[in-house]
Amino acid sequence: MKDKHIIDVLDNTSIASLSESELSEVQTHARECVSCREAYEAARLTGVVLQSRAQTKIEPSPFFQTRVMAAWREQQAVESVPAMLRLWKSARALVSSMAVTTAALAALTFMLPAQTAPLTDQTASMLSEESVIMGSDDQVSYEQVLSTIYEDDDEAR
Amino acid sequence: MDLARQAQAGDESAFAEIVRRYSPRVFSVASRFFRQRSLVEEAAQEVFLKAFTQLGSFEGRGSIEGWLTRIATNTCLNMIRGAKRRPELTVSDLTDDEAQWLDQHSGGDGREQPSVENSVVATDLADRVLSVLSPEDQQTLLMIDGEDASIREVAEATGWSESKVKVRAFRARKKVREAMAKLLNRGDK
Numbered sequence: 001m002k003d004k005h006i007i008d009v010l011d012n013t014s015i016a017s018l019s020e021s022e023l024s025e026v027q028t029h030a031r032e033c034v035s036c037r038e039a040y041e042a043a044r045l046t047g048v049v050l051q052s053r054a055q056t057k058i059e060p061s062p063f064f065q066t067r068v069m070a071a072w073r074e075q076q077a078v079e080s081v082p083a084m085l086r087l088w089k090s091a092r093a094l095v096s097s098m099a100v101t102t103a104a105l106a107a108l109t110f111m112l113p114a115q116t117a118p119l120t121d122q123t124a125s126m127l128s129e130e131s132v133i134m135g136s137d138d139q140v141s142y143e144q145v146l147s148t149i150y151e152d153d154d155e156a157r
Numbered sequence: 158m159d160l161a162r163q164a165q166a167g168d169e170s171a172f173a174e175i176v177r178r179y180s181p182r183v184f185s186v187a188s189r190f191f192r193q194r195s196l197v198e199e200a201a202q203e204v205f206l207k208a209f210t211q212l213g214s215f216e217g218r219g220s221i222e223g224w225l226t227r228i229a230t231n232t233c234l235n236m237i238r239g240a241k242r243r244p245e246l247t248v249s250d251l252t253d254d255e256a257q258w259l260d261q262h263s264g265g266d267g268r269e270q271p272s273v274e275n276s277v278v279a280t281d282l283a284d285r286v287l288s289v290l291s292p293e294d295q296q297t298l299l300m301i302d303g304e305d306a307s308i309r310e311v312a313e314a315t316g317w318s319e320s321k322v323k324v325r326a327f328r329a330r331k332k333v334r335e336a337m338a339k340l341l342n343r344g345d346k
Contacts, residue, residue: 011331014302042338043330045262046286047302050333052276053283054303057188058197060180067198068176068205069169075206076167 005029006036010043016051161221165212176205179225186229186314189299190237190292192284200236204229226314230296237292251340254278255285259340286336294329301326 006026009018018026030040088095163171180201187200208228215224251259258278283303287295293315300306300314301322311322 010334011327014330016302016305038338038341039334041263042334042341045259045341046330046333046337048262049279049283049286049337050299050303052279053287054189054299055276056192056280057185058192058194060184060201061194061198064180064198064201065173065176068180068202069173071202071206072169072172072209075209 005033007039010039014050015044015047161212161215161217164209172209175208175221179222180205182222183225183229186226187233189296190233192280196236200229200233203236204232207232223313227316230314231316234292234296250285251343252278252281255282256343258282263341282340286333286340289332289336290329294325294332297322297325298329298333302330 006029009022009026015023015026026040030037160171160175164175183201183204184197187197187204191197191200204225208225211228215221255278259282287298290298296315297311300311301308306314308319308322308326311317311326312319315322317325
């Protein structure tokens with residue numbers, strides 16, 4: 001390893017996992033090679049800080065289990081409600097407002113007096129003689145209607 | 158397995174027992190990713206609630222602990238991905254304590270252990286150099302170089318192949334070493 005740079009060795013494995021003989025070879029080379037010395041130093045300190053970081057562990061607090069169980073119960077309660085009921089709970093406001101609007105529109109339509117527009121001349125002319133006679137309250141047959149119309153025509157002649 | 162089955166059937170005491178028994182393990186995994194207690198607890202709670210909804214997929218081939226470790230790893234990775242990325246490593250941000258720590262520890266022997274009083278500074282420095290890595294690479298390097306975990310253990314915890322873990326570890330080690338070299342050479346610039 002004396003003539004071979006050690007950078008690949010440093011990137012392949014942590015210094016902590018090198019055997020005594022491997023470490024000794026790496027250190028010997030690092031003493032003689034400036035660029036490898038810098039790399040070795042950086043790798044060594046990286047190993048030290050990473051081990052320190054790995055030792056930083058947070059333990060569960062005594063209340064953690066209680067907190068998780070409370071969240072679990074809440075989740076269970078939500079899931080136990082039937083889907084249709086959950087849908088109703090979320091859509092209740094929308095459905096209620098729609099019902100109120102519909103009722104208000106119905107009240108306006110039926111309760112207020114209807115305004116009938118007078119027939120215009122054009123509309124009146126569209127009504128045929130037949131429909132006037134047929135639409136009357138008297139019970140008349142179609143033959144009577146025809147005879148009434150043609151009698152009037154004959155009288156006019 | 159019995160505990161898992163009972164919890165799946167809605168047995169509250171079985172689920173409570175799972176939480177009690179495995180929360181130290183889940184906290185240990187979450188501590189790799191977060192240093193704030195509130196974040197570690199938030200992650201751990203999410204892990205257990207997620208585990209409960211996924212109990213049906215636990216077939217009992219592996220251990221509950223291994224299964225929870227994987228859920229914890231993925232949950233924490235997702236939380237970190239969603240969080241704001243840390244700013245790029247800059248030498249000028251180095252605190253006096255950190256600079257002093259680096260000066261004191263340069264030129265030591267090969268397998269030095271940080272003293273307890275300096276461990277907070279060393280941990281801050283670790284976070285600083287780790288910030289150049291993706292969350293996945295951070296986790297890989299912390300497990301292998303920090304906790305002396307094997308390639309196989311990392312593969313099991315993450316669900317990656319062993320060759321993928323090796324490649325990630327190599328790449329991460331190189332990046333972090335370069336970041337540390339940058340901090341060590343700060344006086345030369």
